[in-house]
Amino acid sequence: MELCSFLTLDSFITDPLTHDFMRKALLMSSLVAAVCGFLSSYLTLKGWALMGDAVSHSVMPGVVVAYALGLPFSLGAFIFGVGSVALIGFIKQKSRVKEDTVIGLVFTGFFALGIVLVSKIKSNIDLHSILFGSPLGISLSDVKQTIFISLLVVILLSIFRKDLMLYCFDPRHAKTVGINVFFLHYLLLTCLSLAAVVGLQSVGIILVVAMLITPGATAYLLTDKFDNMTVISVLSAIISSLIGIYVSFWFDLETGGSIVLAQTFIFLFAFLFAPRYGIFKLKKLFVGYK
Amino acid sequence: METINFQNFRIEAENICVDYNGKVALYDANLRLQPGQICGLVGMNGAGKTTFFNALTGFVNISKGKIRINGESVRSAQKDQTIAYVPQNEGIDNQFPISVWDVVMMGRYGSMNIFRCPRESDVQAVKDAIERVDLTDHLSTPIGNLSGGQRKRTFLARAIAQRASILLLDEPFSGVDIRTEKLISELFIQFKNEGKTILLSTHDMIHVREFCDLVLLINKTVVAYGETSEVFTPENITTTFGGISPDFLFGPES
Structure with a gap:
């Protein structure tokens, strides 16, 4: 039967690689996953999960407008991503409404605007691919943009790696020793917007927040060292992407959803069996009680 | 005359005010500290102790007044690594x-x-x-x-x-074991001999009497400031803590 064709691991892995679109999808999704995974350790430690959700949803109208005007969609997404954060900050400061409420209402407002714009602007925008991602149908210009943005984010994060860690850990100390905290705050937000933009190609706007928080959360359960956390986060993100794409290829499943589900399963595994912080503490099973 | 005066002080805060979105946290606060001085910052929760620290480190902007660190701006004190801040245990993840x-x-x-x-x-x-x-x-x-x-x-x-030549410590003795408390006390004496200036906030009045040359009592503004022996009186403490008697706060010997 059909299922027999991937009973050997070899053909399970190599068969999809004969397709050009699959090679491209695997490469691009791994790159995107690496970028989001890198950023993920900062976001989870800073407690910016909701902010990640907000920014990734808020880029929607930017993507639509940019498509309509023939601009690179990353530009539009970036403007709306940062704009939403500015608006959240402004409303929070000028009203008595609590922050999580403000975040919720701003990003849903932006997201709704995006959906309305799609229905009004009659163009060849594929709503489905924005919402759910389309790593298998990625165009050449999208590939170039993705590579450019990914490299930019990786370079920025690498240069300011330690400063950002300090900023997440103890911003007051950072300020006291003359480090520009304002700059780091906006740097992290900029990277968040950019990562959301590249991430939405893989898994779509709705699920991109998973790319930004799940790998970091998984890594957080597995280590007590920041550098290791970053490495584990990136690796788990890449592995999830590869698993997700392969599984979606063989079983004909939605790709974005498969990638995020793979991440969720890896998280659950860490949650249950992480050596120190897992529920069953795998180490004890191996080492035995002392 | 004024500039020469500044040189002698490690910390000079003049009539500083801090407000968060229109809500006043600290007003008209003054403080002058010299090298080798240890000053206790005493006040209730919400009296502006942390705000005072934040103003000195430049973590919040002051809306009025002037701060000089070694005669220079807070900004250049940050660049010169002049001030170190030791946070409360609760302030850290x-x-x-x-x-x-x-x-x-x-x-x-x-x-x-x-x-x-x-x-x-x-x-x-x-x-x-x-x-x-x-x-x-x-x-x-x-x-x-x-x-x-x-x-x-x-x-x-x-x-x-x-x-750093200035140490700001937020509740250095809260939640620590005896060994740490002893070690910190010894370090304070060493710091003092090295000419460092220390400003520490504390709830524990015994520590104030033990280490602090000076004490700054605050309740949104300065209630009293000066030599510990002169200023740390039951009357001043009662005013600082909104009318609660020191007997109630620290037992009858106070």
Whole structure:
């Protein structure tokens, strides 16, 4: 039967690689996953999960407008991503409404605007691919943009790696020793917007927040060292992407959803069996009680 | 005349006000500290102690008044690594995946290059600082696995590694064991002899009498300021704590 064709691991892995679109999808999704995974350790430690959700949803109208005007969609997404954060900050400061409420209402407002714009602007925008991602149908210009943005984010994060860690850990100390905290705050937000933009190609706007928080959360359960956390986060993100794409290829499943589900399963595994912080503490099973 | 005066003071705060979105946290506060002085900052929760610290470190902007650190602006004090801040244990995410070594190394960040690559001198400064707080056995221990006292000593080591001449300590004695308390007291005497200036907030009145040359009583503004023996009176303390008698606060001997 059909299922027999991937009973050997070899053909399970190599068969999809004969397709050009699959090679491209695997490469691009791994790159995107690496970028989001890198950023993920900062976001989870800073407690910016909701902010990640907000920014990734808020880029929607930017993507639509940019498509309509023939601009690179990353530009539009970036403007709306940062704009939403500015608006959240402004409303929070000028009203008595609590922050999580403000975040919720701003990003849903932006997201709704995006959906309305799609229905009004009659163009060849594929709503489905924005919402759910389309790593298998990625165009050449999208590939170039993705590579450019990914490299930019990786370079920025690498240069300011330690400063950002300090900023997440103890911003007051950072300020006291003359480090520009304002700059780091906006740097992290900029990277968040950019990562959301590249991430939405893989898994779509709705699920991109998973790319930004799940790998970091998984890594957080597995280590007590920041550098290791970053490495584990990136690796788990890449592995999830590869698993997700392969599984979606063989079983004909939605790709974005498969990638995020793979991440969720890896998280659950860490949650249950992480050596120190897992529920069953795998180490004890191996080492035995002392 | 005025500028010469500034030189003599490590910290000079003149009529400073801080407000958060129109809500006043601190007003008309003054403070002058010289090298080698230890000053206790005493007040209720919400009296503006942390705000005072934040203003001195430049973490919040003052809306009125003037702050001079060694006669210069707060901004240049930050650049010169003049001020070190030792946070309250509660002010820190102790589940952050970071080791004692890494935290203490953060004290050197301000004087490193943009990539924060430690030089030989930075490594030595961190080693020495960790030795002074007696944590050499815990170099690579994650801060989440430390006791409250050990964690306090880690942040103290960070301040030592920074080689700051002014130390601001938020509740240095809260939630620490006897050993740490003794070690911190000894370090205070060493710091004083090295000519460092120390401003510490505390709830514990016995500590004020023990270490502090000066005391600053605040309740949104300065209630009293001066030599501990003169200013730390039951009347002043009662005013600071909104009319509650010191007997009630610290027992009858006070």
